[in-house]
Amino acid sequence: MQYGQPIQYGPPAVVEACAFHRDRQTALHCTRCGRPACPECLTQASVGFQCRACVAEGRAAQRAPLGVTGARIGQQPIVTFTLIGINVLVFLITAVQARSGTDLTPSAVYRDGLLAPTLVASGQFWRLLTGGFLHASVVHIALNMLSLYFLGLPMERILGRARFLVVYLLALLGGSAAVMLFAGELTPTIGASGAIFGLMGGLVVVFKRFRYDMKQLLFVLAINLYLSFQLSGISWQGHLGGLVVGAAITAAMVYPAQAIRRRVQIGAAVGLLVLIVVVILLRDTQIAVRCTELTQTDFLGCSGG
Known part of the structure; x- marks a missing residue:
């Protein structure tokens, strides 16, 4: 034995190029796949x-746990x-067309999109959907989008996208x-x-499902319902219809057992x-008045939802 020389145990380490940096030499390897890596x-x-x-493969394989509705927990809203972006964009378009933030009746998008029973009965069924994305003023859309923000974020996280x-x-x-039906x-x-x-x-149903304290939420709901019936220019019909349908479909989302959850959710959505x-x-057949366009005076009496 010569003093001053290192003693080697086992075979010498194999030096290879790093699989991700070909210009780097390394004797280290991944314990999972065996690739040489610096x-x-x-x-x-x-x-x-x-x-x-x-x-990266391990992170991709890790799936977030499922919530009570079957959606992945932790999804961004x-x-x-x-x-909110669509509503704001539509409002900006109507405001630019009308050259006003308070009187949007000159806007073609506004006139062609608002909901009126006679116009729907004449075959313009798209108004049933587009009317929900139109707003009458800056204050109108600001209040609605603020409400959508505070209600939508928790609901989307609970229900899934x-x-x-x-x-x-x-x-x-x-x-x-x-x-x-009623307007x-x-x-x-x-x-x-x-x-x-x-x-x-829907949030009331969620609170009930998880046994949260509902006093404040019910108080806010009661005030909004009261104002819907007491203030002129507010569509209590739209508010009440949305409330009933939203609560019903949310109940179908959060209450069924896991074994039948998906079938109940799909069935309830299709059924509603x-x-x-x-x-x-059926209402279309009962409406006697038919028209293809409303007058400017009719538009000025628009009921904001």
Whole structure:
């Protein structure tokens, strides 16, 4: 034995090029896949070190747990912000066309999109949906979008993106159906309040499902319902219809057992949609007045939702 020379145990380490940096030589390897990797490309794992590719695969394989509705927990509330963006964009278009933030009746988008029973009965069924994305003034859209923000964020996180969108749209259509049934035939109606009341009704159901304290929420709901019936220019029909439909479809989302949850959710959504369509079609046959356009005076009496 010669003194001053290191003693080697086992075979010498194999030096290879890093799988992610070909210009770097390394004797280290990923304990999962065996790829050669430099220290910068290795991450400590529960056992050994893993390369960046294996770490990425492991993260992708980890799926977020399911919530009570079957949706993934932790999803970002993209739908709420998208709906707010669409509403604001539509309002800006109508305001630019009308050259006003308070009188939007000169806007073609406003006139062609608002909800009026006679116009729907004449075959313009798109108004049942588009009316929920129109607003009469800056104050109108500001209040509705603020409500959508505070109600939409928690509801979307609980229900998940797809289910939240279903609740929102069905509540909107439910409000439109109630307007068709109970509002005057020549009364134009606009606003997202039907859908927003649907979210409020849905939140009541969620609070009941999880046994949260509902006193404050019910107080806010009671005040809004009272104002809907007492103040002129507010569509209580749209509010009430959206509230009922929103609560009903949310109950179908959060109450069924896991084994039948998906079937109940789909069945309830389809069933409510069919019911809304049937109600609207039956009401169409009862409306005696037919017209293809409202006058400027009629527009000025528009009932904000």
